[in-house]
Structure formats: C-alpha cells, structure tokens
Amino acid sequence: MTMTRRDCIAAGLILAGCGSKPKMDERRDVHSFAVPAQVRVKHMDLDVEVDFERKQIRGTVTHTLVRTDRDAPLVLDTRDLKIEKVEAAENAQAAFNQAQFSMGSPDAILGSALTVPLSSGVTAVRVHYATSPAATALQWLEPSQTAGRKRPFLYTQSQAIHARTWIPLQDTPAVRMTYRGRVRTPKDLIALMSARADFRLGNPKEEPNGEYTFRMPQAIPSYLVALAVGQLEFRYISSRTGVWAEPSIVKLAEAEFEDMERMMVAAEKLAGPYAWNRYDVLVLPPSFPFGGMENPLMTFATPTILAGDKSLVSLVAHEMAHSWSGNLVTNATWRDFWLNEGFTTYFERRMLEEVYGTERARMEAVLGRQELDREMATLPTAERVLHIDLKGRDPDDGSTLVPYEKGALFLTALEQAFGREKFDAFLQAYFAKFRFQSITTEQFTAFLKSRLLDSDTAAAAKVDIAEWIEKPGIPANAPQATCESFQPVEAVARQWTEREAPETKPATGGWNTHQWIHFLRALPKELDRKRRTALDRTFGFSKSGNSEVLFEWLIVHVRNGEFSPKLEEFLVRVGRRKYVKPLFEEMVKRPEGLKRAKEIFEKARGGYHALTVSAVEEILKKPPSRA
C-alpha cells in the first residue's frame, strides 16, 4: 500500500510532509492491528482439531509472509484466543524454532495485537493456539438445536471481524491470502470449508475418516474463511452446483434450489465467467443469525428460506452474486461495505429478472425499498450514509439495509441515466479491472468517473454521485420502484381498513408470496382483535410455512399489542436477526411488551448466535418510546 497525496491529506500528514514516514496507525485499517504495508500474510496453513466435548478449536496456523519493511514485526489480530507458542522459520517447509511474541492490551472491539519480531531471513511464522468459549465466530450447537437432533453442529461466521476469534491472522479485508486447511473431527461428522475439498464422499479411497483437507488457491480476505462441521448430506443440482444439508432436510433443499444453474448462467452473462470452480450451498440449523453468508465455493444459508415454492430463493441469487461483488472485488475496509452489498443487491435483482422475469424483480425491489424506509426511519443521520464512518465502532454496526438497498438504488439510478447497455459494459469492465483486489470507495469513484461519467456529461448530471455516497438519506430524484402486481393487493388491503371485516372473501386466488407480504405490510397500522381474527380465519397466516409471511403476520400482532404463543414459538425456533430484531424492537414499545420480550429472550437466548444475543440485549437495554 503506497500513500498518495490524497491519502496524506486524509490522514492529516500533509503538514509533516508527505515524503516522511507515516505513523503506524495511519497505515492500517481502523479495524485491524495489522500493518500489511510492512509485513503481509500471503498464504495460511491451518491445522486444527474440532473438539465438541470442550467446545474448542485448537491447533496451529502457519503464515507465509511478504516482508516489505525488513525491520518491522509481524502483527496479527486476535480476540479471546489462547496463544500457547509461536515459532518462526525461513519458509513454511523449513525447521521451525521458538520465537518471542507479545500480546497488546485488549480492546473491547478489536481484541489484542499479537506481535512477533522477525529476524532476518524469516518468512514463515507458526502460532499454536486454542479458542475460548467467548469466540464470537463460533456457534456450537447441541444435538437438540439441529434438524436431526442426534449429533452436534459447529459453524463459523467470520464477517466482519470475527475470524480473529478462531484463527490468529491479519483480519482486514485489505489483505488477501490463499489457504490450506486440515481439520480433524469426530469420525461420523463431515467438515466443510470455504475452499476446494480433497475428498469425495462415496469413494472409499478418498473417505476422509475424521480428517479433512482443503485448499483455496485463490487469494481471499480473512472474513471469507469458514468452517462447518455436522451430520451432512450432499445433492448435486448441476455438475458445478449442489446443496449440503442435514439428512432430514436435504431433499427439501434440493427441490428449493433447483434453479441454481440457471441463476449461475444469468450471473455469468452479466458479470463474466464464474471464477471459483464449484458453487454449493450449505443449509445451516435455524439459529444462523443471517440469511446467508457468501463464503467462497460454499454459501452458508438459513433454513428459513426453504418455503417449498422457491419464493425466497432471492437469497441464493444474492449469495451467488457475491462470487463477483464481494469475493472477487472486495471492500478494502468496512467503510466500503456498500461496494460489496449494494452491487450484490443490484446484481441479485438482475439475476432474478433473467430467471423469473421482470415483474418478479420489480416486486423484490418494491419490498426492498419498503424495508429500507422502515429501517432508515429508526437510524441516526450518520448511519444513513453509504460511505459510513465506523472509526472506533464495531463494523457490525454498519450492517443495516443502507449499504444493501440504498447502494442498489444508486446503481439503478446510474443504469437509468446511462441506459442498460452502457451500464452493463461498465459493470463488466469493473469486475475485470478489480478482480481479486480489495478496493476503496475512492477507487470505485475514480473508475466510475473515467469509465462512465466522463463518457456522457448530460447523463452524469442526472446522478449526484457525492450526494448518493457521502450524504444521509435518499436523493429526491432516486428511482421509484413500482410493480403492477401489487395494485389488486392494495385494493384488498383497503377493505380491511373499515371497522368491520369484509363480508365476502376477497379474490386473492393465485397470489404469490410477494403479494402476500405486500398485503400484510399494506394493512392499517391499527387492527383490532376482531379484524385480526377474521383475517387469520380467512387467510390462515398463522399456519403459514413461509417464514417471511409468518414474520409479517407476527409484526401485525405485536404492533397491536398481542404477544401470542405463536410469537414465542417463532422467536425460540429462529435466530435470524432479520426477524428477531424487528420483533423485539416492536415489542419493547409497550411496557407489557417489554416484559414479554424479556421472558421470551430468556427462553430463546440459549439457541441464538452471539450476534443475535447482543442485538437483542441492545434493544432490551434502551427501549425506544412508542412513536
């Protein structure tokens, strides 16, 4: 990383003279202790054992280094790790000797720096370590928390800066490395990593027998290193795509994701050839806090998208799109997160349009905008900005819908101003130019200017780039998402605004999931119990097997002060933050709701991931007053 004049101004160094050596802090990502400009990890060899009895991962990681500054030490990120020993060698194959190391004082967000002074000639450092129960990247599930209920399950979630709680490494998306993994597990469980597996099930010669090896020959950032261990089965969707899931749900997952190859073809048409060999989806137990995590070659996904009718597969399109936006072209810091998520959300809708038609993509865009507006209204001004300032904060704080939906709207505005043909050519050029690189917002805007804006000043005048990227809220001339399929839905929803329920059953035959979601959102905010009961009797929402529909129905209830057993059952079963957070936020607006929220949280928290637990604790700590 070299510093430009512009970086120097940003870092306040211009007075000191840009030629002089900047201080260490000014050369690192604010969310990492590593100084890759001095010593950078280019390859990692992980060799670990997964111990379910002690709920611990332990073993070694060997880092191969590029040393730009011969006097500088290696600095790694750690949080809540037990570091047992550090060794160094001339290279990863040479003999290792014990090395000195020191641990920095712990920071609540960043953890502790592990500093290893390097003598001359050293290019490999091995750390012997073990994880602690506090590791936020790891969720250890009891058999009762899995679909099969017989064997335990472990999965990791490294994004944003949790990788450092299970591996000591340079935990910044600015550093890309290749890796190899060797993982030992109980013999009847299967280990999967975000990499190419060296085993093939069903082939006795390659049976792993409790020891699995993986290789990732393409350089990726630390937040994409992932591991899952459980009782799992695999089904092919096409020769290069497939699904992993617990045996009891693998058939359901196979049917739900049968369009994966078509999505892949649509994505390649838009962004160029798929760069990562295979694409598989691993369906996790319901406590997974996210919809999906785009771990390369192996998307981790929530089972709440198994609706039985492919209505929620936009999530698979989203995670697959990350194979380009995010995994191939990566945000260099968490300030630039919108580059990952805005591009991916835009890209996801283009894929849906290609596979399922324009109207499907439009419905998703309208619903996405509704969710953005709903969340934006609750956010402080500074968090309504794409290029958000996260200095001194946990980067997970930036994970609102703003980088996703506002980012996608921005790209849609560009598409509309310049025309699809020209914008698509720009997208192709963007992915080709920055593949396997981590880039900042400034690099994006410079490329945008030279490749798109300068080519047509009249079109460029329609999109205020600085306003979109640096200012809060949505520009007044933002594209409006509309779709025809929602018009009849709104007409039926209006019928329920009267005091009494409609006498005849409205014509809703053939409505799809998106229309039902829109219907529930379009209902009047205040609905008395009589009308809620009539609604449920007519449409059976409380029995819906579709998690989105059930969630919207529960929101209607909670908003009207009803905290039903169904609500508790849902919140205890599902740990996905997208559902859990809004339900708790709505509950605590009333004193009796706050009481119920606390009771339900006590029952549910044992099954939640650490990220979901802390999100709910935050809500219970400072309940917002009823608006």
Ligand SMILES: [Zn+2]
């Ligand atoms: Zn995403």
